[in-house]
Amino acid sequence: MIRKGIIILSVLTLAACGKKEYQDEIYERPEIVRDPPIDFLSPEESMKTFYLPKGYRVELVASEPMIHEPVAIAWDGNGRMYVAEMNTYMQNVDGDGTDEPISKVRRLEDVDGDGKMDKSTVFIDSLVLPRMILPLDDRVIINETYSYDLWSYRDTDNDGVADEKVNIFSNPNRRGGNLEHQQSGLIWNLDNWLYVTTLPLRFRFTDGAIEVDTLDNTPGGQWGLTQDDTGTMFFSTAGGENPAFGFQQPAVYGHVNLEGRLADGFIEPWPVVGTPDVQGGAERRLREEGTLNHFTGVAGQEIFRGHRLPPAAYGDLFIPEPVGRLVRRAKVMNENGKKVLYNAYDKREFLASTDLNFRPVQAKTGPDGCLYIVDMYRGIIQESAWTREGSHIRPVIIRKGLDKNIGKGRIYRIVHEGITPDETPHLLDKTPHELLDYLGHPNGWYRNTAQKLIILKKDQSVVPALKEIALDNEPFWSQFFGDKDYALERVHALWTLEGLGVIDKALLIKKYDDPDSRVRMAAIRLSEEFLKQGDPEMLPLLNRFLSDEDINVVNQLALTLRYSPGVEATQLLNALLKQFENHEVIATSVRESLKKDDSELQILKQQLAGRGRGDKNRVLKGYDIYKQLCATCHGKDLMGVKNGENSLIAPPLVGSPRVTGDKDPLIRILLHGLSGPVDGKEYSGVMLPMGNNDNAWIASVLSYVRHLNDTTLVGNREVRDIREKYKDRDGYWTMPELME
Structure with a gap:
């Protein structure tokens, strides 16, 4: 819905001839309600709370009861939408029952071609928090939380329900760590490899089998992965206040994070509603008016490559921010070879809502050439590691009853006046010669899908x-x-x-x-x-x-x-x-x-040449864990990651007295987490508890960090003893407690 009081702002767009200006009419920000109500709204009521630039509007594609708790969508070659539902995600403030295998992947179909889904079938049932979907031909590849495995599902009798299940990649180890820090993505890149976030692996189909390639230095990332026309991918780190990174070059060449990749002020979002439920506390994350002042939950970003919005939107990066209830539109400028992101609007966002249950977690370019938004539509968006006793956010959840708002979800598409969306595609039955015609289609979805199918x-x-x-x-x-x-x-x-x-x-x-x-x-x-x-x-x-x-x-x-x-x-x-x-x-x-x-890994192996086999294996395992998880906040060089300004997300680990000194406090920090100032300095991140991992996991990552600080390693028994000593501990440690 477009509000009154339109003002005109000039924004930049990337064009083949260089920088080009165009005019886009944007809304006036309303008077901010600092602590608004949290009542559920119907999809139609919620859409009335949306602020968009003039000419754009939101259409409802699907909502409850057709879908529940949606987190990711993808289309097969015939335009059928597959929706991953995390049906056990944060059903109460403690996250009880999260691991229950009752989540689903649904298949939605638009039977009459009006853009709204008419038919919903449960394609796969009894899943543990499905997080990645990749339709191939008549197969759909799925990955679940806490697992590295990739499974291929097929509906052989065309009833909308998968009846064939084949494992195409297996790793028997349980994927440890917080579910928000695990892999996502699984996109078929321009280079024909399948990429994911976090893991230093990529996959491809060769002669009917899956080929696996290891990567020494990937950008990492968390929830969300997208690519531009050249196959360069855009990553984010959600709570790390890093809305976009890793986009200077294709990921196969490693992680390069140049200074100045984000324009001044880019990490500051502009919600239209107060943000009472912000992790880190009001002093750290809120303006005086009560709105979010830093990105904190970015997820599911998308380079828009469709053709049914104004041409200036093509190639823009759309970044959902579920904590701020908004979607940022970023212009990707190539400045003498360096890509730099600018907010498309001055102190405004492309889409913002005053509905506190609006939780955009993914943006996608659709087969119809429009932009789709997945709204998990719920009260709590933070995982249970952030809502524990002693956290800033738990009292707010209880006071406002955020834990009661569960079980719903919406999918929207954004259209523009005067531009008609394309009809449903029908590519699966086309021959390779017929698919050639789509390699030059103006919609990137068609180009990538045709390449994949051929x-x-x-x-x-x-x-x-x-x-x-x-x-x-x-x-x-x-x-x-x-x-x-x-x-x-x-x-x-x-x-x-x-x-x-x-x-x-x-x-x-x-x-x-x-x-x-x-x-x-x-x-x-x-x-x-x-x-x-x-x-x-x-x-x-x-x-x-x-x-x-x-x-x-x-x-x-x-x-x-x-x-x-x-x-x-x-x-x-x-x-x-x-x-x-x-x-x-x-x-x-x-x-x-x-x-x-x-290479970095070869150097590490050379350093470990004089150690015993057990020590070598422990440090090398810790290297893998650190690169997948810890580097997001502490940096690949252990020196901390900048949050876009001069401050760091987390403390440096090189020379830290917690790292080089007595092992007891260090092990306790990893088991139970750490909150509050460190050495008198506040950091934007919070050290999450990792105690749900086994003793060997804890010992390995700490051994790697201590090895790089040239001090003794940590043994499994040492972790076991500390875990037993503090088995009744519930909640984060603080520095004063550790110093006692």
Whole structure:
């Protein structure tokens, strides 16, 4: 609903010709109600509380009783929506019954084509908090909380219920830690690998089996993962007050987090309602008016790649913030090779609500070209680790009765006046040759889905046509009319060939001269296979990109050269460094590529060479745990992660007296958590209790941290003894208690 009192603000958009301004009419912020009521509203009533820019409106797609507690959505090739429901999530203030296997994945269908779902079936039942959904062809891949396993489900008799279940990736270990810190995503990337957050793993389908690849230095992230047209992914860390990071380069090249990636003031949200239920306390997270002053629960971000909103929205990053009851719209600006995020509006958000139960947890580009928002619609959004006795938020939950608001959920789509959404797609029954037509579709959902389906069908007869598209697909008149992006069609054709196992060196060399920089970047990346094999022809040919007119292409060269082990690649990297030593992005890429023979994990193994097998295994296991979980707040170098300003999310662990001193307080912190000031300084994060993990898990991660501080390791028995000594402890430790 659009409010009265429209004002006009100028925002920036990313265009092929550089920075471009456009006008967008935005709402006046209402008078803020500091401590509003928490009553349930019907979907229609709740939609009336939404503030949106002029021309945009929200339409209801599905709501209770059709769905309950939705957290993630995805569509198959025929536009059927799969919805992951966490039916046991925070059903009371203590989170009792969270692990019960009663959650579901539903399949929703729009039978009459009006954009609203008419049919709901329980596709899979008896799940433990499903968190990842990836439709393939007629199969759907699912991952559950506390598990690493990936299961393929199929409905063989077309009744909407899965009757075939096949394990495609198995890890017998239970996934430890808080459920909010576990993996999410599972997106089919442009490079044909499946990526997730947190885990240093990626997957792909090869000859009907799942292939697993380990990654040394992934960005990490928490809930939410998305990609842009070049396959670069955007991560976030939710409670770490880090709304977006890891988006400077494709994740396979590792984690680079450049200073200034967020514009001044970007981490400050602008809700239209007071935020009484904020973890960390009012002093830390609220303005005088009672609204959230830092992102704290960002989740399910999405690069919008649809075509049924105004063109200026294409490529924007939409960031749901369920604690603030809002969705941020960020402009992704490429400034001399560095991507920088700006709020699209001055002290406003794209979508904000005064309904305290509005909990947006995911944004998605739909097959119809519109933007979808998943609203978990509930009272408590924080997991039980944050609502324990002694937390700031527990008294607020009890006072306002937030724990009573459960069991509902809504899915909305955002449309724009004068733009009609597309009809339901029908891709699953199309032949690979018919799917080729969609590789240049103006909606990124179609391009990615067509690429995926062609690869899964494994039909080599389309290879000549794909090569023809990649080579020369653009008629002379295309520049004058039409909404097809011919360059992106060439990009997808190249990567589809890769997915089919065809990397044609002669074709790549021709594409080095493609007029579009995105195609040249794809050709350079695809050349990495030849570099790994030591092909002597490739390096001299790649030398031309030292002087490419597009700085992003030069940076891609710097990233790609790490895959050539020879001295010639090192010489080329040094030439790049000399030429671009003052260019932040390229210099960073070159320095990282020069480490190609000396990875972080290899260094750690060398350091442990003199230790016994038990110590080695404990520290290496701790390394894996730390990279997956702890680095989110404490940093990969143990020096703490900046929250976008000058402060840190969590204390540094290098030289900390809690780390280097007596093991007792350190073990207690990990078992029960820590709140309050540390050494007289407040931090935005809170150290969560990790006591639900076993003694070996605790000992391993502490041993890794202490090893990097050059002190003794922690043994399983030491953890066991401290756990037993304080078995009746319920609640976080504080520094005064530990010092006693």
